[in-house]
Amino acid sequence: MPIRHHAPGRGRRLVAALTATAALAALSGCGAADMTRQSSPYAAARGAKTVTLSVQSWVGAQANTAVAAYLLEHELGYRVDTVQVDEVPAWDALSQGRVDAILEDWGHPEQEKRYVEDKKTVVPGGELGVTGHIGWFVPTYFAEAHPDVTDWRNLDKYAGELRTAESRGKGQLLDGSPSYVTNDKALVKNLDLDFEVVFAGSEAAQITQIKQFTKERKPFLTYWYQPQWLFERVPLTEVKLPAYEEGCDAEPSEVACGYPHTPLRKFLNTRFAREGGEAAAFLKEFRWTVEEQNEVALMIAEEKLPPQEAAKAWVERNEQVWKPWVA
Template sequence: MARTRYAALAAAVALTAVTGCGAADMTRQASPYAAAEGSRTVTLSVQSWVGAQANVAVAQYLLEHELGYRVDTVQIDEVPAWDALSQGRVDAILEDWGHPDQEKRYIDDKGTIERGGDLGVTGHIGWFVPTYFAEQHPDVTDWKNLNKYAEAFRTAESGGKGQLMDGSPSYVTNDKALVDSLGLDYQVVFAGSEAAQITQIKQFAKEQKPFLTYWYKPQWLFEKVPMTEVKLPAYKEGCDADPEKVACAYPHTPLQKFFNARFAEGGGDAAAFLKRFRWTTDMQNDVALMIAEQKLSPQEAAGRWVKDNESTWRAWLPS
């Protein structure tokens, strides 16, 4: 899935210390036992969107309750997480949306990281409008008609243009390039964090106001605020190679796991389990919804999911 990393996917809610992709790099908090051969401790990197938190919550629950490990979790921004993984400050990243430059550096060139296989979830970033607005104005779902609706999407923050709402400034997105390349009368406005973006979307929906936002699937918020994707120019391999001139849609990306190379080889049952860990979009959304909307703690949500899905997770355990 060659592409520029454009997603720090958004989603989340105020969740203890792991909230918002804009969080500071916390690699120094990594467990001293990470990547230690024979250790019964596993250190997992936690990305700040709620789907990634759901992955880690279920993996942690099963590692602790079924395999007898102590699990440490560390919140790290996306690119610094690769550095921490290479250096053994964390053992595994369970959801990555595609960093080909990091893969080349650490897998192909240095050999300090190994691929851990598919997570089983396919991610997709795009531009979305609320379905209630799309039903009233069906042509808004074609990017060629967006300028027609720029005034409807204008806000106090968008400087007289239509607003395209993104999450945190720390996200790597193609949106500014897309606006320029497609000649759109829009301003990218950052909500500041994932939690702030969700709050804003919910407020717009409550008032039945139009909005245009960068968003992604899978995401639990679609259950609460139905949204319809705007069709951008079709994605073709390499169309996003120059980040300053992107003029195409975001691709659909099978999400991947990555392990520290020493952990992959010497991590015992924990490494074997994480290699087998693979679930569906619906499963991830079930746990994410419990965390984000029902306000369960990640471990409470994981425990509830584990109780109801034994036939799935039993297959992940080492023989």
């Protein structure tokens, strides 16, 4: 999920019945704080077995944090706090030691240069093991009925069918949260498409809309991303945008290319990486697959399990996966 590079991204809140606030409060026995308003009392606490993890709003990131928090608490004996903060502010919090780690970053080169290269207050924590990709998608039933819709050059042909009350007489391109990494407004303008970007407001709201369209077998065009558990429930087909080339998204207002495939990475506060002992070593080793992340995400989003219970269920079934992380 969803990250924000120039303006997601994704970059990714729970489905309607499970609000992000409730989910985050359940991520650990210690509760969660909103980093936009306060600091965690546990971050960078010297001489104490405490860890503070940043958690983003999309469910895949919540799955990462839930499993990491559960293992830190139950296998390594740490007190874990989780804090919700948008992607770019999370880098500021990490640099200042208000959080110790970000477990799913979708690519923020400006922040990486500032904090990793220049200030040296943040260090890479290795890859998460999951590759992320943002794109435009239509429901597979619509793509099968109209195969040419999967080429962006033909989208205007279907603008009338994709029009909604919110799209101001144009076809609708449904986005999630405006805080996510998205080049969609620039893409619509620079590709001269007869579409309007409409923000649902959150991952949860976007999923609700997608599910409603699907139930009614209506056509829709949506910004979406992989990995994401919804693909297991709603078959979606990607629309081919102009090929991504290195640097084609360097100037936000001029973007006319698709999105890259991004190996998702972890980042740690520099002092925590140096002094964080078993916790820091564990977070560097934490690495799993798309399928493993989606297994936990599905339990949270579809089965409505609190994140801590979903993490417990996954940990109990997958000792062979996580045991090397805590060795």
